[in-house]
Amino acid sequence: xxxEVMLNAAGLAFVVGGSRWHQADGQVMxxxxxxxxxxxxxxxxxxxxxxxxxxxxxxxxxxxGMRG
Amino acid sequence: MEPAFYIAGGVAVLATLLMLTxxxxxxxxxYLIVSLLGVGVVFxxxxxxxxxxxxxxxxxxxxxVLFLFVVMxxxxxxxxxxxxxxxxxxxxWTGPGVLAGILLIEVAYLGRGSYAALGTAAIAxxxxxxxxxxxxxIGVELASMLLLAGLVGAYHLGFxxxxxxxxxxxxxxxxxxxxxxxxxxxxxxxxxxxxx
Amino acid sequence: MLSWLWLIPALPFASAAVLMLFGARLPRRATAAxxxxxxxxxxxxxxxxxxxxxxxxxxxxxxxxxLWTWIRVAVFEPQIGLYLxxxxxxxxxxxxxxxxxIHFYSAEFMMEDPGYxxxxxxxxxxxxxxxxxxxxxxxLLLLLGWEGVGLCSYLLIGFWYRDPENGLAAxxxxxxxxxxxxxxxxxxxxxxxxxxTLQIRDLMERASQQWPSGSTYAVAAAFLLLGGAVGKxxxxxxxxxxxxxxxxxxxxxxLIHAATMVTAGVYLIARTHVLFSLAPAAQTAVAVVGAATxxxxxxxxxxxxxxxxxxxxxxxxxxxxxxxxxxxxxWQAALFHFLTHAFFKALLFLGAGVIIKSLHEEHSIFRxxxxxxxxxxxxWTFLIGGCALAGLPFLTAGxxxxxxxxWETWAAQGGHPALWIAGMAGALLTALYTFxxxxxxxxxxxxxxxxxxxxxxxxxxLVILAFLAVVxxxxxxxxxxxxxxxxxxTIDAGAGGLTETGSEAVAxxxxxxxxxxxxxxxxxxxxxxxxxxxxxxxxxLHQWWFAGWGFDWIYxxxxxxxxxxxxxANKSDFVDAFYTGVARxxxxxxxxxxxxxxxxxxxYVTGMAAGAVLFIAMVLAL
Numbered sequence: 001x002x003x004e005v006m007l008n009a010a011g012l013a014f015v016v017g018g019s020r021w022h023q024a025d026g027q028v029m030x031x032x033x034x035x036x037x038x039x040x041x042x043x044x045x046x047x048x049x050x051x052x053x054x055x056x057x058x059x060x061x062x063x064x065g066m067r068g
Numbered sequence: 069m070e071p072a073f074y075i076a077g078g079v080a081v082l083a084t085l086l087m088l089t090x091x092x093x094x095x096x097x098x099y100l101i102v103s104l105l106g107v108g109v110v111f112x113x114x115x116x117x118x119x120x121x122x123x124x125x126x127x128x129x130x131x132x133v134l135f136l137f138v139v140m141x142x143x144x145x146x147x148x149x150x151x152x153x154x155x156x157x158x159x160x161w162t163g164p165g166v167l168a169g170i171l172l173i174e175v176a177y178l179g180r181g182s183y184a185a186l187g188t189a190a191i192a193x194x195x196x197x198x199x200x201x202x203x204x205x206i207g208v209e210l211a212s213m214l215l216l217a218g219l220v221g222a223y224h225l226g227f228x229x230x231x232x233x234x235x236x237x238x239x240x241x242x243x244x245x246x247x248x249x250x251x252x253x254x255x256x257x258x259x260x261x262x263x264x
Numbered sequence: 265m266l267s268w269l270w271l272i273p274a275l276p277f278a279s280a281a282v283l284m285l286f287g288a289r290l291p292r293r294a295t296a297a298x299x300x301x302x303x304x305x306x307x308x309x310x311x312x313x314x315x316x317x318x319x320x321x322x323x324x325x326x327x328x329x330x331l332w333t334w335i336r337v338a339v340f341e342p343q344i345g346l347y348l349x350x351x352x353x354x355x356x357x358x359x360x361x362x363x364x365x366i367h368f369y370s371a372e373f374m375m376e377d378p379g380y381x382x383x384x385x386x387x388x389x390x391x392x393x394x395x396x397x398x399x400x401x402x403x404l405l406l407l408l409g410w411e412g413v414g415l416c417s418y419l420l421i422g423f424w425y426r427d428p429e430n431g432l433a434a435x436x437x438x439x440x441x442x443x444x445x446x447x448x449x450x451x452x453x454x455x456x457x458x459x460x461t462l463q464i465r466d467l468m469e470r471a472s473q474q475w476p477s478g479s480t481y482a483v484a485a486a487f488l489l490l491g492g493a494v495g496k497x498x499x500x501x502x503x504x505x506x507x508x509x510x511x512x513x514x515x516x517x518x519l520i521h522a523a524t525m526v527t528a529g530v531y532l533i534a535r536t537h538v539l540f541s542l543a544p545a546a547q548t549a550v551a552v553v554g555a556a557t558x559x560x561x562x563x564x565x566x567x568x569x570x571x572x573x574x575x576x577x578x579x580x581x582x583x584x585x586x587x588x589x590x591x592x593x594x595w596q597a598a599l600f601h602f603l604t605h606a607f608f609k610a611l612l613f614l615g616a617g618v619i620i621k622s623l624h625e626e627h628s629i630f631r632x633x634x635x636x637x638x639x640x641x642x643x644w645t646f647l648i649g650g651c652a653l654a655g656l657p658f659l660t661a662g663x664x665x666x667x668x669x670x671w672e673t674w675a676a677q678g679g680h681p682a683l684w685i686a687g688m689a690g691a692l693l694t695a696l697y698t699f700x701x702x703x704x705x706x707x708x709x710x711x712x713x714x715x716x717x718x719x720x721x722x723x724x725x726l727v728i729l730a731f732l733a734v735v736x737x738x739x740x741x742x743x744x745x746x747x748x749x750x751x752x753x754t755i756d757a758g759a760g761g762l763t764e765t766g767s768e769a770v771a772x773x774x775x776x777x778x779x780x781x782x783x784x785x786x787x788x789x790x791x792x793x794x795x796x797x798x799x800x801x802x803x804x805l806h807q808w809w810f811a812g813w814g815f816d817w818i819y820x821x822x823x824x825x826x827x828x829x830x831x832x833a834n835k836s837d838f839v840d841a842f843y844t845g846v847a848r849x850x851x852x853x854x855x856x857x858x859x860x861x862x863x864x865x866x867x868y869v870t871g872m873a874a875g876a877v878l879f880i881a882m883v884l885a886l
Contacts, residue, residue: 019114024199035211039218045138046225060865067863
């Protein structure tokens with residue numbers, strides 16, 4: 001969710017920039033960001049489902065298999 | 069139009085803060101949706117109607133709904149609220165708070181300088197479309213490929229999860245290896261689970 | 265004939281090499297033949313060379329034979345060169361001839377010892393090194409011989425290495441002489457840096473030309489050389505090693521620690537006499553050291569009960585006489601005393617060896633007695649040697665040489681009445697301890713019976729040496745004249761109030777007094793001696809003198825204990841701590857860094873966020 005917030009914030013910056021200089025490029029960038037966010041959410045949530053299925057918990061600290 | 073900008077901006081910031089501090093996941097998601105809609109209004113005020121529409125439709129409409137699906141599917145419930153309460157203590161917020169504060173200062177520092185007036189001329193969707201099919205054509209194609217990859221990946225990751233039950237394997241014995249040998253994909257998934 | 269000079273050191277070197285390589289495989293007779301024969305041949309060559317030198321003296325009264333150049337570095341070009349003049353000739357005659365007699369004796373003495381060939385290898389190596397020392401024409405070659413004899417001394421003192429006590433004595437000898445050797449090496453550095461050469465003749469010439477009398481260079485060099493001589497000759501303050509060196513086999517004690525090695529210091533000072541003439545302070549120091557040592561050792565010898573230790577302290581004392589002579593400028597007298605001392609001291613040691621072996625390794629004179637009837641040959645030769653040592657007037661060589669020295673302490677320019685008194689007191693002490701020894705060992709009831717008897721191989725050298733001890737005194741005048749070609753004449757300051765005969769009369773009287781008191785305490789009424797040592801003053805003095813005036817104790821407290829403490833304190837090696845510290849620091853870093861690998865996503869995200877913040881800040885700052 002925080003990632004969504006951050007992506008949104010970046011998109012906001014782009015759009016504001018586009019508005020400032022009266023160019024469409026800001027919105028174009030926003031579109032791309034949106035697309036990327038969608039793809040990332042899909043994959044990420046699929047991963048979250050896998051994690052939950054495996055570890056029966058969504059505690060990120062449980063995912064410490066790379067410890068050492 | 070200016071007051072609308074400030075009000076919508078304030079709503080967005082407030083909704084985000086509320087989202088961060090909620091113990092119930094669904095509440096947090098709903099606040100996030102509110103925040104996104106507020107940003108959408110900001111876009112509209114800034115003269116980017118196309119972006120505003122996209123924000124509402126795709127972001128708030130599709131992505132957040134996806135989030136809600138997953139949350140409801142996992143059915144975390146009251147137990148998660150309890151654990152969140154334990155984790156989200158005051159002390160936990162200091163680190164991220166400090167870092168975010170520094171970032172805020174940096175952004176403010178970057179944004180200093182002359183203030184231009186809010187542009188009143190709106191950029192019509194037509195212009196955006198022309199830009200998309202013009203200079204940014206390759207970007208569009210790449211974005212579509214990205215979406216395809218995301219789709220396939222999500223499908224693949226979700227596929228095995230429902231199908232095969234977990235097979236307990238002792239990775240030290242030879243039988244364990246023989247069972248999974250030859251199918252690398254299966255070998256990856258059928259490793260014995262470390263039960264939490 | 266003179267060109268055969270190089271054979272004199274070469275023969276013993278060769279035989280030492282042969283014995284070291286093949287000695288274990290040779291039968292006893294062959295080993296003895298090689299070992300004794302090489303020194304014998306060397307002695308023969310020496311005699312021939314001496315004849316040739318004496319009958320037809322070469323130009324400048326010296327003969328140099330350069331074998332090859334040893335090192336060639338810029339201006340530093342020492343050679344392997346042999347330099348023969350009267351001084352070195354006399355000394356190599358003594359070394360080879362007395363050495364031959366001692367080797368001959370030890371062929372039978374060491375017969376049952378499993379290390380037979382090793383013994384002869386070391387002894388030959390010693391003889392070779394000593395001759396190198398004596399014949400070297402530059403100080404570096406002399407130093408080579410010096411170190412060689414030090415090495416052989418160590419090897420031979422610790423010959424029976426299985427007993428750790430012997431190893432201890434050997435190490436003590438080596439370390440103490442090392443102190444002296446270091447002083448000598450400093451002297452060599454000083455001489456080379458000051459005068460640019462180490463060739464002895466050139467050195468002496470340049471020194472007399474470039475350094476004024478009393479210059480700091482000369483005084484420093486002379487004192488350092490004195491330090492070296494003091495170490496090797498076991499004089500004050502480095503005399504502590506010689507009594508303990510008696511742990512070695514008796515022939516070793518006879519050869520090395522009586523007749524030859526310990527006189528290397530005397531040779532060194534005589535050789536560099538020009539330097540000492542240029543440094544009157546150093547020369548006076550030589551005399552003072554000699555006088556102090558001869559008294560100190562004399563008192564110590566009076567209390568010892570190990571026969572070899574008595575003789576060891578006696579050696580220290582007699583070399584003190586030689587130093588005394590050198591110190592007052594009586595160069596030839598010192599050499600004359602060296603000659604006679606070599607004869608009678610070697611004789612005494614060899615005799616002691618026979619006694620010890622006959623009584624089955626009995627060393628204490630208080631457990632010996634009445635050997636006069638049991639071992640007549642040994643008795644008569646030992647008596648002659650003892651009289652020579654104590655200075656029986658007119659009949660023994662020791663009288664002539666010792667009295668010459670004592671006379672010169674009065675008469676010579678560097679002399680002083682205090683030194684004369686010291687010399688006379690020393691003579692009294694010498695008579696006392698010598699006849700204490702003789703009366704205890706040869707007279708009185710038999711305490712330990714004689715269990716072994718030996719043949720002519722061990723008795724013949726005794727007889728020959730006894731003969732020499734008597735006869736050598738009569739060649740005093742020709743001998744001194746002969747040495748004039750190498751050493752300056754003694755400058756007489758004009759004797760006031762005493763003539764040479766007067767001095768001799770006093771010495772003779774002291775001899776009689778000494779013998780009489782020894783007779784009183786150790787023959788007629790032995791309980792008197794016990795009563796004397798039992799009295800409180802007597803006991804304190806006895807213990808103090810027995811322990812060599814406490815020098816061992818002083819050195820132990822002053823040097824050995826602090827060193828051992830430092831070594832213990834540094835057991836963990838503080839220098840190493842730096843390197844282990846580096847390793848430990850690295851390990852600490854490793855631990856800290858590996859603890860960041862938590863595997864937790866939140867940790868990594870935090871890291872990324874902090875990194876991003878930092879990065880942006882850096883970009884902004886630029």
